[in-house]
Amino acid sequence: MPMNVDVIVIGGGQAALAAAIAAREEGARVAIITKGKAGFGGSSVISDGVQSAIFSTGDSPETFFEDMIRGGRNLSNPMLARILAEECTFRVNELESKFGIPLERERKISTPGHSFPRRVYAANGLGKNTTKVLRQYALEIGVELFEQSTLIDLIKVDQVVVGVVVEKAAELHAFYAPSTILATGGFGGLYASTDNPKDVSGEGIGMAWRHGAELVGMEFVQFYPYRLQHPANVDVMTRIFGKGAVLLNEGAERFMADFPRKELETRDILSYEMFKQNDVYLDFSNVSDEDLAKDSPYVYRLVKKGHQGEWKMYPVQHYCMGGIKVDEWGRTSLQGLYACGETSGGLHGANRLGGGSLTEALVFGRRTGTMAAQEGVSVSKAFEIPAFGENTLPNGKELEVSQRLKEIMWNLVGIERTTNSLQRAEKELDLLAAELNEDKGVTALQLQDKVRAAWAAAFAGAMRKESRGAHILQDVRGEQKQWEGNLVIKGKTIEFRQETVSERT
Numbered sequence: 001m002p003m004n005v006d007v008i009v010i011g012g013g014q015a016a017l018a019a020a021i022a023a024r025e026e027g028a029r030v031a032i033i034t035k036g037k038a039g040f041g042g043s044s045v046i047s048d049g050v051q052s053a054i055f056s057t058g059d060s061p062e063t064f065f066e067d068m069i070r071g072g073r074n075l076s077n078p079m080l081a082r083i084l085a086e087e088c089t090f091r092v093n094e095l096e097s098k099f100g101i102p103l104e105r106e107r108k109i110s111t112p113g114h115s116f117p118r119r120v121y122a123a124n125g126l127g128k129n130t131t132k133v134l135r136q137y138a139l140e141i142g143v144e145l146f147e148q149s150t151l152i153d154l155i156k157v158d159q160v161v162v163g164v165v166v167e168k169a170a171e172l173h174a175f176y177a178p179s180t181i182l183a184t185g186g187f188g189g190l191y192a193s194t195d196n197p198k199d200v201s202g203e204g205i206g207m208a209w210r211h212g213a214e215l216v217g218m219e220f221v222q223f224y225p226y227r228l229q230h231p232a233n234v235d236v237m238t239r240i241f242g243k244g245a246v247l248l249n250e251g252a253e254r255f256m257a258d259f260p261r262k263e264l265e266t267r268d269i270l271s272y273e274m275f276k277q278n279d280v281y282l283d284f285s286n287v288s289d290e291d292l293a294k295d296s297p298y299v300y301r302l303v304k305k306g307h308q309g310e311w312k313m314y315p316v317q318h319y320c321m322g323g324i325k326v327d328e329w330g331r332t333s334l335q336g337l338y339a340c341g342e343t344s345g346g347l348h349g350a351n352r353l354g355g356g357s358l359t360e361a362l363v364f365g366r367r368t369g370t371m372a373a374q375e376g377v378s379v380s381k382a383f384e385i386p387a388f389g390e391n392t393l394p395n396g397k398e399l400e401v402s403q404r405l406k407e408i409m410w411n412l413v414g415i416e417r418t419t420n421s422l423q424r425a426e427k428e429l430d431l432l433a434a435e436l437n438e439d440k441g442v443t444a445l446q447l448q449d450k451v452r453a454a455w456a457a458a459f460a461g462a463m464r465k466e467s468r469g470a471h472i473l474q475d476v477r478g479e480q481k482q483w484e485g486n487l488v489i490k491g492k493t494i495e496f497r498q499e500t501v502s503e504r505t
């Protein structure tokens with residue numbers, strides 16, 4: 001039986017929970033539909049839990065706004081950046097005042113790109129300390145959870161999104177609502193080397209695009225430098241670089257020594273400098289045991305387990321600045337469809353500052369949920385579940401396509417890219433899509449949507465003929481003034497749009 005609600009929220013991370021709570025508090029009947037368990041999935045739950053707020057003497061929303069514009073290399077949507085700067089402190093403080101999560105404020109160290117200390121996190125670190133509380137709160141106020149359920153498709157009638165098709169335990173279900181919010185995260189899971197969990201795989205972005213939604217900034221993919229590769233694959237955490245840790249190359253040289261902020265340069269710069277070395281090693285011999293335990297608990301645990309050898313580092317795919325284009329209320333270019341969190345694009349421009357994404361989830365999750373509850377298209381009747389074909393993919397095909405997709409993204413749309421590698425990626429992704437074309441089952445449809453998100457990243461990358469932020473082209477070095485604007489993709493067309501500084505008010 002199809003189900004009718006007022007607001008559908010797809011995803012179970014911080015953005016989805018923030019949106020669902022806001023919509024429910026507006027009086028809407030809200031369904032969260034997510035792959036795993038809400039509050040225990042996506043990047044949010046494994047994140048370091050750092051949000052940004054203004055609490056330092058001399059800091060202001062204006063300074064934070066300017067930091068974001070500078071960090072995003074002048075491509076951040078100015079209106080979205082201003083809203084984040086103005087609303088972040090209230091939303092972050094609310095974690096404590098409304099949801100009862102004890103917060104710690106790091107008052108000494110500024111995250112790279114931030115002019116003042118702004119880091120706020122749930123005591124004991126880790127994103128799950130926030131998301132599990134938000135999940136509980138959502139349940140208490142009556143948000144309905146549909147878990148272990150995967151979004152397969154949007155239902156669109158007369159160019160308007162009126163609901164979704166969801167697969168649960170190999171059965172399809174339809175949900176209808178005046179408003180549907182996508183909070184499905186980025187497309188990090190499409191990379192061979194990533195710190196994102198595997199439920200974050202970009203199909204929400206590909207699906208929205210297939211239905212006609214605009215995408216923005218897809219060429220900007222952030223690689224995270226603070227990742228240990230050996231003896232374990234864990235985050236090192238930025239804080240210890242403020243307490244004496246350094247990075248050395250195979251010749252034991254501190255290759256960041258001549259940079260003004262040393263190892264605390266923004267992620268795009270540091271990742272690229274690391275990538276240029278043969279090997280990179282972490283040296284934390286100057287960090288006290290006490291600081292290590294507090295500021296880098298994963299590394300501390302490995303020390304206590306007795307690891308003696310090398311501490312090897314390598315950048316991994318971490319975050320997608322691009323995504324579905326939204327306005328300040330999370331509206332996409334498709335009527336009835338909203339997006340928030342990492343699924344959406346535009347706020348962070350060419351490079352995101354640390355602590356910006358979970359804050360974005362709180363600020364724009366709330367805005368999107370509120371607006372989705374207040375407006376929406378009219379859904380007067382429940383429609384039938386759209387028909388899908390049989391799954392005819394041979395055994396092992398899904399895995400094979402997923403692996404090829406990951407290799408294409410890492411090798412051709414990765415840290416080091418050229419116009420040529422990006423164009424090759426487009427072609428290889430076209431071939432991959434063609435192999436799935438004959439199959440009309442839901443597995444092929446999901447794979448196709450992942451390939452679509454990947455293709456959009458390669459397509460936009462090949463179009464941008466400059467190096468800016470996280471998009472570092474080997475064949476065109478440096479920023480070019482004429483490229484100070486955003487690439488917006490709709491279908492297979494791409495448009496260059498400039499949001500100028502005068503629009504920053």
Ligand SMILES: Cc1cc2nc3c(=O)[nH]c(=O)nc-3n(C[C@H](O)[C@H](O)[C@H](O)COP(=O)(O)OP(=O)(O)OC[C@H]3O[C@@H](n4cnc5c(N)ncnc54)[C@H](O)[C@@H]3O)c2cc1C
Pocket residue numbers: 010011012013014015016033034035036041042043044045046047048049050051127149150151152183184185186195196197199200201202203204235318319340341342343354355356357358359361
């Ligand atoms: C290791 C790590 C550390 C990080 N640390 C920080 C930090 O300290 N501060 C910060 O600001 N940012 C951090 N980030 C980035 C940040 O965690 C993410 O950008 C943010 O959590 C995104 O939240 P979200 O709710 O938009 O998406 P996610 O938390 O990724 O959630 C996406 C949800 O959508 C669901 N989903 C996806 N596709 C479907 C589908 N087809 N059907 C149903 N459900 C679907 C997933 O299961 C998941 O529940 C970190 C990221 C990583 C990987």
